[in-house]
Amino acid sequence: MIGQLRESSPRRIGPYETLARLGAGGMGEVFLARPLELAAYGPGDLVAVKAIRNELATDAVFRRRFRREAEVAAAIRDPYVARLVGSDTDAEQPWLATEYVVGPTLAEAVRGHGPLPAGAVASLGEGLARALAAVHGAGRCTATSSPRTSCSPSTGPR
Numbered sequence: 001m002i003g004q005l006r007e008s009s010p011r012r013i014g015p016y017e018t019l020a021r022l023g024a025g026g027m028g029e030v031f032l033a034r035p036l037e038l039a040a041y042g043p044g045d046l047v048a049v050k051a052i053r054n055e056l057a058t059d060a061v062f063r064r065r066f067r068r069e070a071e072v073a074a075a076i077r078d079p080y081v082a083r084l085v086g087s088d089t090d091a092e093q094p095w096l097a098t099e100y101v102v103g104p105t106l107a108e109a110v111r112g113h114g115p116l117p118a119g120a121v122a123s124l125g126e127g128l129a130r131a132l133a134a135v136h137g138a139g140r141c142t143a144t145s146s147p148r149t150s151c152s153p154s155t156g157p158r
């Protein structure tokens, strides 16, 4: 659910202006945002920016993991995975931005309309499996030990 910005919410993250709060996870908060350069702004330019919590931002081990996450995300090209559109893993408060995915969360859909029909569950499962395969494939291809030339992200895990 899209929530209002809080008093403590950042108004600006990297090249983006925050508009609303989308949620929070283990790493930090996620904001709906748009590019500050309004001339370049179109409806498809809305992004979800994940801003990393301060405690984690000062943790060197976490920073390394987050850099790796951004590197893997940048390598993914798949219709089932929100595309990475920008990141700054070296910023004081690191962030990464992905395409904004419109629509309710699964929990909101079930709360509002009850259990999904079997066909919808099947296609959701298929989409999740495809997305996971794409993420695993990209992880293999960006691993330092695996030469990029022998790797095809779209083939997924073997």
Ligand SMILES: Nc1ncnc2c1ncn2[C@@H]1O[C@H](COP(=O)(O)OP(=O)(O)OP(=O)(O)O)[C@@H](O)[C@H]1O
Pocket: 001, 022, 023, 024, 025, 026, 027, 028, 029, 030, 048, 050, 082, 098, 099, 100, 101, 102, 105
């Ligand atoms: N690209 C996006 N488009 C729309 N909503 C998003 C997007 N990314 C995240 N959200 C919203 O923000 C919430 C938190 O996302 P986040 O990625 O932080 O969750 P997480 O995977 O549980 O966290 P973490 O990776 O930090 O453990 C999601 O549940 C979702 O509602």
